[in-house]
Structure formats: structure tokens, C-alpha cells
Amino acid sequence: MLPSSRRNAVVTGLGAVTPLGGDAASSWQALAAGRHAEQPIPSELFSTEGYRAQKAAWAELPPLPELTAKQLGRLSRASRLAIPAAREALASAGLLDTAGRSTQPILPLSLSTTGGGMGFGEQFLRAVLTGKRRGLLGGIARYQPQQQVLDLQTALGISGPSLVVANACASGANALGHAADLVAEGVADCVLAGGFEALTELIFAGFDCLQATTMEKCRPFDLGRSGLLVGEGAAFLVIESEEHARQRGAIALCRIAGYAHTTDFFHLTQPQPEGNALLEVMRKAAARAGVTPGQIGYVNAHGTATPINDGPEANAYRLFFGDDLPLTRISSSKAAIGHTLGAAGAIEAFFAIMALRENRLPPQLNLENPIPEVAAVLAQAHTAEPPARLEHVLSVNLGFGGSNAALLFSRS
Amino acid sequence: MNSHPYRQPLDLAVIGKGAVSPAGVGIAALERTPQPTETPFLDGSGKTWPVLKVDLKDPAFTRWQKEPRLRRASPISLFLIEAAEQALAEAGLSLEERKRTGIVAAFSTGSLVYSRRFFESMIRQGRKAASPALFPETVFNSPLSHVAATLGLGGAAYALVGDETAWIAALKAAWLWLRQGEADQVLVLGAEEFDAVILDTYRAAGWLGRKSSLHPSEGAGAVLVRLARKDDEAVIAAGTDGQVYRNPRQLEAAGKQMLADHPDGTRLLPTASRHWPQKIEEALTSRFHKIGKEAPYLGESFAASASWQTVRALGWREAGTPLLVPVWGSNHQIGLLELK
16 A cells, blocks of 8 residues: 555646547547547658558647747657647646646656657668768757657746656556656656657557558457557646645546556566466556455556457456456557557546546447457447446556556546 | 755665676776777768777676577667676675566667667668567667566566666656655666667767767666665765756756755766766866766766766765766756765
């Protein structure tokens, strides 16, 4: 259990840019309505000639009208996704002025990504390897993740300590959980936390050569699943102490009641076959929240739809919930928005929070022949109402390197 | 006295240290002078630049290369695990204690060798040549995962990315985990590996001009920390980061503010040697009592450099006297560690 001196960390702002929409509301509504964003990758991003998979879930970049064309050209795709999502989160928390800048000039950042401004890195490497050097500085100087941090700090008019977690596909959950820990321990009163990931060729090629991408539909938790859909996007949360939120009259959207993370030693890219690490991390998060599995009404699952992930994950849910499994509902959002990697934990946490807020279940898409362990509890479009009013929801993520993380959100 | 808004008391006792550098394996080697190797740029121009590289033939690495998880791992994993094991051995941690040990590593470029090789194979040989063996090793936290799995470190694990100041963020994350009881001790690591693309990158950034004597380098550093007790000798007392800059003028102003609260004559380890912030550091620190001016130059290796400087500074403590270690981030922010 946590020390009693810990402060409650609450969420007061949400923002998102996903393949389903350019803001939080449109993204959530599309997800809840059962829409998906799988489509061919435009050649402006990169050519898919020679790859197994041809589709991804990519996002329309929201406009940033305050910037000139030159300034926009200097932003990485990752920053183009992150800035609007972060700004929306601040606005919904009541922390944005009319000029689009934070009313709190000192605002710590807890962020996540795996690729950062990888697109610029690819351009640079391609140019170097083909003997072209002119005009390379502009891109390469903005490739590393700290440059997206700087872009955010510049766009939002903020300064202060920042941290970028790169724990593969669990990073987003780590970034949110770390922010909650900073608030709970009194290190910060208010933190802007989130994850961002841009679709780039190196990452797409990586999953494609591993034969982890699907050439069919992305089918999480289906016996016929054949691989993941690569996605991109960003989601941000304003996380602050309950007291800080109350003092400034902000509405707490939910409480971050539990966060846990652990490392699975089994294999660099595969979860332990029984899902032991995920089981442990869910138990820890629930214990920290003081919540029993039977009280958790919805899980936004990792559910990549790869053959090696979903089986162990389903088994972990069977073990975690035990006899209470029928009381919960589970779905993975990756069939709709793809696997957004370093942003996945943040975007999926946002969806879990929206499910809690609206008492509505995002349906599991593309399900034909579900994995038996969770077949009865996968959220279906025709039963989008939860069995009981949602009081607690869970968002879990796994990643390369054995990263596992779980976030438990409760009504405030 | 210390009123900087971003200063965070840490009170971390250092119970183990480790280092892998171009000067050799082990913390004693940090006081040796490494020899640079002329290394060609990747662009095929035939031009070279002096680079400080770790000798991978050192026997210290042989045992790690036999580990199943490390057979295909890139050099950064070997640097990390060797530095980590040195720190764990100094502390004499049992296998049980290792299970309660967290690990947090700071990277700037991370697994660069395999990233470049993966992408280069696609460009030169076509997309079907993309290697499934290389790709998983390109992920930032893969080296960290190898270390945790091989050494049995069962606590929390974060890979953090940034410039040199990510080292301070890593120390702060360790402090948070210790406060929360996530781990009994935390291994804090900084590591980088050299790839020829670094030369092209540094040149594009203007760091390898005619007057530059900067040598890119590689390696890893480690400190094993726990919350300080009354009688602990080596303590990292506080860390300051978050002083962001966008140009040299802002860096100078930020540095001035960061050092403002520390009285004249305070002992300080200069750390910007041969890098572009060196002149700013010299100007801002003239009122301090500088130590380690004769220390060998180990090159520029982002988070690894920050970790080496910290390990060095721990060896130059004097009882009852604070010691400042500035951390000049190359392209985002600056920070400061206070040792006592």
C-alpha cells in the first residue's frame, strides 16, 4: 500500500490527436461509434512499395494557424501531433490563455515517445548515405525527442523540468504514471503529461520485417489475428493534486488511483507465455488503488492483434479477474487507431477515462472468433453499455524490452 | 540560500559506482588519457575526425558476450552491463537484494549502431533487406532490458531520453522510486555508443569546425543509489534541471541563474571541456574554486559524459565541503548537481 502521506492525483484536462480525429471529442466519438482509421499510407509520408503491409492508421495534422509556413516546416511530424493535443489538454483544464499559451508559466512535463522526430533522422541518414549534405542541419537538429519537448515548451510558453520516457510501447502509461507520482509525492502540484508518436518509415519497416504487421484486418483478441496495424497520434493529460485543482476551481475528471510498472525478463520482444508480468502489474496497480478486480468495470487492453501478444494478455486477464471476470468488459483500441507505440499508453488511457466519464464501452472491432479466455467479456458494439455503472477502469500496456505498465482510474 | 525554482533536494547516498570509457574499464580508468582514433565520416568523402572509442576487445566484455541476451546486442548494451555490474559489485548486493533494485538509464542517441545499420540496409539493399534481428535492438529501452534481465534487477525500469541533462532526470526518477518504496536501491546509468553517423551529425550541427577540438566518444557510467542515512559519506544532495535555452545568450542567462545562489569559492568541477558551451562555463564559473582542471579529456558522449563527471566528482569530494557539477546539455537545457 502507498504511504498515507501521498496526495491524490486527479486529471483535470484531456487532449488528443488520433487517426480518428483532430481533437479529443472527435477521437472519442469515432471510437465509441465503432469507426476505424485503417487506410493506405500516402506517398507524402513514404512509399510502401516492397513492404508486406500497405496500410496504417495515420492522423490528419491539425492546423497551427499561429505559425508561419516556414515555422511549420521546421516542426517534426511528432511535434505537429503533440502541440495541438497538449494545447487542448491545457484548454480543457482551464489553463490556456486566449493567445494559446499556458497560464502556468512553470509547468513540468512528463512525456513519452519511441521515435521522436525520426522522420528528420531518416531524411538526414538518407542524405548522408547518398552523399548529399546541403541543408541537413535543419532537420537533424530537430530529430531528438528533447526537440519536441522544446517545441512544446515554446508553443505553450512554459518552462520547467521535463522527462521523456522511452520504454517502448508502455512509455505512454509510464509518462502518465510518473506524472501522477510527482504530484502524489509533492514534487509538483501540476504536470502536463502525455505521449506522442509519428508514423515513420523506420518504425513501419521494423514491424513489417518482423512480420508483426497484418496484411488483413487488425483483429485484437481474435483467434484469426494476424498482426498489428501501425498508428500514430498524441494524447495529453493535465494531472494535478486534488487540492491544487480545488483551489483553482478546476473540475476533476477522474482520479489516478493506481499506477504500477514492471519488467518481463522472458524475451526482448515477446511476453512470458502465461502473461505473468502483466498479471503482476495489474495486481500492483489495483492494490495501490485499494480496488478489487471485481470493481474494475472496463479494461482498455494492449491487444496488439499479434499472435504472440494477445494470448498471454488474455490469460493474464483470466487470472487477474478470476471469478469476477464476467463483471468487467475489455477492448483494445488498436483495431481502430492502430498501435501508436510511444503514444499508445497515453491515448488508450484517454479512451479509458472517457469510458469512465461517459459510462460507455469502446467496442472491440473486427472480432469474429474471439480468444476463449476473454470471449465473454470483450466489449461488443451491440452491448456497448457496461453491466454496471463504471467506477474504476484500467488501461494496460506492454512493450519491447518487457516493459509492462498499468494505470487505474477512478471516479473522483 | 538555494532558491532556484527547479532545484530538487535528492539526498541520494552513492553505494556503488561503475564506468566504461575510452580510457578503459572501471572508475580508475577515468583518470587516464585515452587515445583518439581517426574515423571516417559516413558520407564517403574520405575525411576523418579523431574519435575516442571504447576498446571492445577488453576482457571485461568477453563474459558478457557469452550471455544469451547479449550475443547480438550492440556495444551500448555491453557498456551498460559492465558499468552496472561494477556498481553492484562495489555495493556487494546479494541476488535477493538485486530483485529489489530499480534501474533507470539516460540516453541521447541510444542504440545508434543498429539503427543506422538497419536503415542503411534498407536504403542500399532494398526494403526486403530490413533485418528482423536488428530492429528490436534499436529501441531505446532494449539495452536496459538486457541489463535488468541478465543481472536480475527486478525493480522499476525506465529508459529516459534527452541531452546530457537526462542524467539528472534519471537521478530524480531514482529518488522518486526510493521515496515510494518501488525499490530499495536504484542503479542510475548514462550510456552512448559511437557510430560514424555521429560525425556527420556533429558537423551538421557546427560542432566540428576548424577550431574545434571536440572528440566524440562513447561508454557508460553508473551510480547505485539509495536514500541517504545520517552517516553516509557520498551523497548527491540536490539536482536542478529544467533551465531551457534556445540560443547561447539564453544559455548564459540560464547558467547565471542556476549558479546564482552558490557562494564564491564553492568547489566546482568544470564539465564543458572542448564543447561549445565551454566559454560560457568559463565566464560563469570564474568565481568558484575549480577542481579537476587537469583531468584527462574523455570526449563528448552526452549522458555517458554526465555520468562520468558525476563519478569523477564523487572521488574528489572533501569532507564538509559542497561540490558543484554543472551539466551543460548540448541542445535543450542545463542542470546542476550538488554533492556533499
